[in-house]
Amino acid sequence: MRYFLLLLPLLLFEGDAGLFEYRTKNFTVFCRDATLAVQIGEAAEYYRDKHAREWLGHSIPNWYAPCPIRVNAGEYAGGGATTFSFDQGQVFGWDMQVQGTQQSLLESVIPHEVLHTVFASHFRRPLPRWADEGAATYEEDEVEKRPIRELAREVVGTERQIPIRKLLKMQNYPDNMGGIAVLYAQGFYLAEYLIDREGKQEFVHFLETAHQTNWDTAFRTHYGFKNQEAAYTAAWQKHSASDQKLASRYEIRMFTSPDCSKCEEDRRKLLPELRAKGLIVKVLDYDRNLELARKENVIGLPTYIIYENGKRIAKLRESHALSSLLRRRH
Numbered sequence: 001m002r003y004f005l006l007l008l009p010l011l012l013f014e015g016d017a018g019l020f021e022y023r024t025k026n027f028t029v030f031c032r033d034a035t036l037a038v039q040i041g042e043a044a045e046y047y048r049d050k051h052a053r054e055w056l057g058h059s060i061p062n063w064y065a066p067c068p069i070r071v072n073a074g075e076y077a078g079g080g081a082t083t084f085s086f087d088q089g090q091v092f093g094w095d096m097q098v099q100g101t102q103q104s105l106l107e108s109v110i111p112h113e114v115l116h117t118v119f120a121s122h123f124r125r126p127l128p129r130w131a132d133e134g135a136a137t138y139e140e141d142e143v144e145k146r147p148i149r150e151l152a153r154e155v156v157g158t159e160r161q162i163p164i165r166k167l168l169k170m171q172n173y174p175d176n177m178g179g180i181a182v183l184y185a186q187g188f189y190l191a192e193y194l195i196d197r198e199g200k201q202e203f204v205h206f207l208e209t210a211h212q213t214n215w216d217t218a219f220r221t222h223y224g225f226k227n228q229e230a231a232y233t234a235a236w237q238k239h240s241a242s243d244q245k246l247a248s249r250y251e252i253r254m255f256t257s258p259d260c261s262k263c264e265e266d267r268r269k270l271l272p273e274l275r276a277k278g279l280i281v282k283v284l285d286y287d288r289n290l291e292l293a294r295k296e297n298v299i300g301l302p303t304y305i306i307y308e309n310g311k312r313i314a315k316l317r318e319s320h321a322l323s324s325l326l327r328r329r330h
Helices: 003-007 034-056 102-123 129-138 142-155 177-198 200-212 215-223 228-247 261-276 287-295 319-329
Strands: 020-023 027-031 067-073 079-087 090-100 250-256 280-285 303-308 311-316
Touching (some): 020 034, 034 067, 079 102, 102 129, 102 200, 129 142, 129 200, 142 177, 177 200, 177 228, 250 261, 261 280, 261 319, 280 287
Parallel strands (some): 067 090, 250 280
Antiparallel strands (some): 079 090, 303 311
């Protein structure tokens, strides 16, 4: 399940006469676009088999009853919710609801949600939220993963961070959107590190060992860490080193003026964030650096001139555009 779905209501109902229905061996897709219904049904089957082979090492049998997929396609934030029930080692009552653009549905939402069903078929019990969502997010397109990874970096060491021993045990989502976002971010942060380190199947074995014993034993057995705190610290150090490598490539020149309110706002909010990542930021007063400003064709404030490895690559006016540029080039 992905928390983004909670931001927008799903608008589909089974009784909607405008819905097309497309059936595969394991899914029944309901969608207003017939072509998209076929694409989603085939993608769901593809990822069901691909995930099973990659994460479990083998295919899984067809389900007794297909999982409905209710699609709300449009210019929405990509997201989904997949529900099912467990009873005496059996899983049933599948239901998947997804929304987003065609691209986000096919490249991120369906891969994410289908992994939940594969895990449910394998484990036949609820997984800790961090592991289920962290692994599912791992299957999304890189564009979708970047802001989640960034949020995890932002909360590490702050009061927003969920303590690791609490995070690993959480079976339910926090009761507010901010807490859910942090759970997703930290879960993905740790899961990505572990999966990249030893692979997908080892991650599955790790979860099984944790269920049978405890988290410290599982981390020691599968990854060589003495406890869960050591594992989370290693994940942070790995990502932090990656940030520093990225940061060393860039220099940012920010042209400002004392009477520019937006300049002052960016200096308070944006500059500490950039410098915390190790980026070199030079703040230049426009009037005192008039010759350089004219050479850089600065015609409004604030203006950001970005250099990569000594070569100018962009001139930007908006701080959010600067953040987006650095994410894309990461």
